Amino acid sequence: MDRFLIRGGRPLHGEIPIGGAKNSALKLLVAGLLTSERLVLGNVPRIADIATMSDLLRQHGVEVEDLDGTGGTLSVGGAITNTEAPYDIVSKMRASILVLGPLLARAREARVSLPGGCAIGTRPVDMHLKGLESLGAEIRLEGGYIDARAPNGLLGSRVVLPFASVGATENLLMAATLAEGRTEIVNAAREPEIADLIGCLSAMGARISGEGTGTLTIDGVSALHGARYDVMPDRIECGTYACAVGIAGGDVRLLGGDGAHLGAVIRALEEAGVEVSQEPGALRVRRQGRLQGVDVMTEPYPGFPTDMQAQFMALLSVAEGASMVTETIFENRFMHVPELSRMGARINVHGSSAIIRGVSGLSGAPVMATDLRASFSLILAGLAAEGETVLSRVYHLDRGYEAVERKLSGCGARIERVND
């Protein structure tokens, strides 16, 4: 099994290319289920979750082709021959639940394994199911599977989400593109990845308005067609490397980084003493002085993203003074705390808040990755720590970050992947 060896203490200097967004690319691939023609996606990140999603789509009968031999341009499309999403794939990757809406809309039936909980929380899918029922789907839960049917097709309707769930918004949005009549999704999530999905669906012929607002209106069409679309840059990867510069010090240009999607993260970084400036084609991040403690609370977009919480906490662990990090999106997203503590961080968790008392230095230690973003928080701590950090279970990291060791060592970090 792969592990990372990190020797800390070096500032970062240079450039890091930011890849396509995992949390957009996964949904854009799924959108390929909505048409029999070819959807060609560019700027696709080369990460394990994309390979898992490609496997899932292939087992629905749809073709997924690697057009340039690097995994960066994929085409998806074709006939759906199997409407079951099996437990072994869904349990590996929760985003698999997003095939439910498109399968129902195009094939009029779907059998999708219930995803269950994961390291960051119980993560129910009740809003996805209630929303699809409002569009006329008949849904039964049996044997750990969602059995859904819409024998006469889906019917447009008004759906009010009790919480602005990203996944429920995306599932309903995709389903509604082929439903008969008008659908309104009220209290829709406003994450930039949803605007990217709307951009792609619109390029495929969908009729959607309200992008960027909490109310989306979709006028169903009888079929979608093929298109070519580029995945947006990954704002979370960009924010993660910004934290790397923050914690290690230095001066790095994050190529392709778009500060417009990172407002709350940039404000928190600046408050902590990290300089961030948008340059043409890159986000430049610098840090020279000592970091200062700040308080952050995770919220739906445009608030501070939960997917940046673990990385930001690593940075705060070496900031001067006390900080408070409050997690409001997931009930159990502090799995990185005990591991950071093993490296010398002083963090106490009280319910949904963590109090961090900044220390003057961390020390390298063997640590274990528990989920995707928690894994990166341990790399960040390792970059600042004295001595060697050995990070195991890096398969969590490989789900969502491409070429981590190459990107960081290209800027002077001492990090290598070993397999033993």
Ligand SMILES: CC(=O)N[C@H]1[C@@H](OP(=O)(O)OP(=O)(O)OC[C@H]2O[C@@H](n3ccc(=O)[nH]c3=O)[C@H](O)[C@@H]2O)O[C@H](CO)[C@@H](O)[C@@H]1O
């Ligand atoms: C693949 C992908 O894009 N994942 C992102 C997506 O996850 P995901 O789409 O799963 O996140 P949601 O916005 O749906 O979940 C937010 C909260 O709502 C709850 N909930 C959600 C749906 C539901 O039917 N019932 C319910 O109770 C969840 O358990 C969670 O506590 O948005 C999250 C919030 O920005 C990010 O952290 C994830 O990285």
Ligand SMILES: C=C(OP(=O)(O)O)C(=O)O
């Ligand atoms: C939580 C995440 O992903 P997923 O929803 O796929 O678990 C994430 O990207 O941080």
